[in-house]
Every structure is written in structure tokens, then in C-alpha cells.
Amino acid sequence: MTSEKLTEIYQLLLERFGPQHWWPGETQFEIIVGAILAQNTNWTNVEKAIANLKSADVLSPEKLHNIEVSQLAELIRPAGYYNIKAKRLKSFVSWLCENYDGKLTELENVDTERLRAELLGIKGVGRETADSILLYAIDRPIFVVDAYTARVAVRHGLIEPEADYEQLRDLFQSNLPQDVQLFNEYHALLVRVGKEFCRPKARCAGCPLEKLPHSVGD
Numbered sequence: 001m002t003s004e005k006l007t008e009i010y011q012l013l014l015e016r017f018g019p020q021h022w023w024p025g026e027t028q029f030e031i032i033v034g035a036i037l038a039q040n041t042n043w044t045n046v047e048k049a050i051a052n053l054k055s056a057d058v059l060s061p062e063k064l065h066n067i068e069v070s071q072l073a074e075l076i077r078p079a080g081y082y083n084i085k086a087k088r089l090k091s092f093v094s095w096l097c098e099n100y101d102g103k104l105t106e107l108e109n110v111d112t113e114r115l116r117a118e119l120l121g122i123k124g125v126g127r128e129t130a131d132s133i134l135l136y137a138i139d140r141p142i143f144v145v146d147a148y149t150a151r152v153a154v155r156h157g158l159i160e161p162e163a164d165y166e167q168l169r170d171l172f173q174s175n176l177p178q179d180v181q182l183f184n185e186y187h188a189l190l191v192r193v194g195k196e197f198c199r200p201k202a203r204c205a206g207c208p209l210e211k212l213p214h215s216v217g218d
């Protein structure tokens with residue numbers, strides 16, 4: 001029943017919005033850097049920060065490992081919270097360099113749950129960031145959860161409002177095929193509907209999910 005509902009939501013969103021082509025990035029490493037920079041800012045600002053890293057020719061694990069944290073902070077300034085995010089990037093590349101010789105290819109043989117636990121052990125890497133890295137950069141079937149996911153799921157009676165991140169992730173992961181491309185597209189579509197319709201004050205009229213049972217509580 002839940003899986004049917006989740007599949008119907010997906011199909012309605014895909015029919016309306018089409019593929020979202022996430023995650024923009026020329027390389028695996030660029031996607032990871034984007035995931036770390038994307039916290040609490042919009043994508044345009046992330047793009048500016050990544051463009052700066054490219055212009056300075058430091059967008060690789062080794063170069064970010066060697067750059068001074070203050071210089072890195074200056075380069076990623078457009079992304080906001082740049083001092084904190086510079087430290088987070090440094091923590092990520094330190095982990096990669098110390099444990100995997102600085103090579104993302106070395107992660108290919110690491111079990112998904114172990115990799116997730118290791119990513120969550122990196123200072124400043126929270127669940128949404130770790131799962132974005134796993135799904136969008138490393139092609140693991142992990143469902144990424146955010147505030148949009150929670151809002152749609154709660155308003156459509158799929159989960160209780162008190163549900164935490166892991167319960168939301170389990171809702172999607174346990175009721176859908178373990179398909180990286182499906183999880184990729186589904187998360188992107190939830191972000192789209194959350195931005196355009198399922199805002200804090202819902203705009204159900206015209207929403208692709210309008211015909212499904214829902215309750216916005218206002």
C-alpha cells in the first residue's frame with residue numbers, strides 16, 4: 001500500500017516536472033564538494049564557489065588537502081558560512097587522504113553501511129550531506145531526506161509529523177526498489193514540488209499531487 005502510494009507520487013511528479021538532471025557536477029569530487037557547500041545556501045552561490053575553486057585550480061582531493069584553510073575559505077566565500085565550510089572540506093579530504101590514499105575510486109569496494117558510518121564520522125558531515133554524497137557521487141541506493149521530503153510525506157499521511165530523519169529514509173528505502181536512478185530522481189522531484197507548491201504554507205491548487213488525499217493542517 002505504502003509502496004503503491006510512493007510510486008504514484010513519483011509518477012505524478014515525473015509526469016509534471018520531467019527529469020531534474022541532478023546532481024550537476026563534472027566529476028565525482030565536484031559533486032561531493034557541492035554537497036558540502038550546499039548546506040544553508042542556494043545553488044547559485046555554490047556554483048560561484050566551485051567556479052572559484054576551478055579558477056584557482058584546486059578542485060582535487062590532493063590540492064584541497066594541501067591548501068591553507070584560510071585561502072580555501074576565501075575561495076568559497078560566495079557559498080556562505082565559508083570558514084565553517086572550509087573546515088568541513090578539509091575534514092573530508094583529510095579523511096579521504098588518510099584512509100583511501102586520496103582516491104575516490106578506493107571507495108568503490110567499501111560496503112555502503114560502513115561508508116555511511118565513516119562519512120557521518122567526519123566533523124560537520126550530517127546525514128543529508130552524507131547521503132547526498134553516497135547517492136549522487138558514489139551511486140549507492142541511499143534515499144536522501146530533507147525538509148521537503150518530510151513535508152510532503154507528512155501532509156500525504158505517509159508518516160507521523162514526529163518522524164525523524166532515519167524513519168523518513170526508511171519509509172522510502174523500504175518501500176521502493178533499491179534503484180540509484182529512482183532515488184536520484186525522486187529526491188530531486190520532491191525538492192522541486194517542495195519549492196514550488198509544498199511550501200510551509202501549502203499551495204495545493206495546481207500541485208501535481210493535488211488529486212491525492214492530503215491534509216495541510218492550516
Ligand code: SF4
Nearest residue numbers: 155197198204207209
Ligand atoms: S502542496 Fe498540497 S497537494 Fe502538493 S504536495 Fe503539498 S500537500 Fe500535497
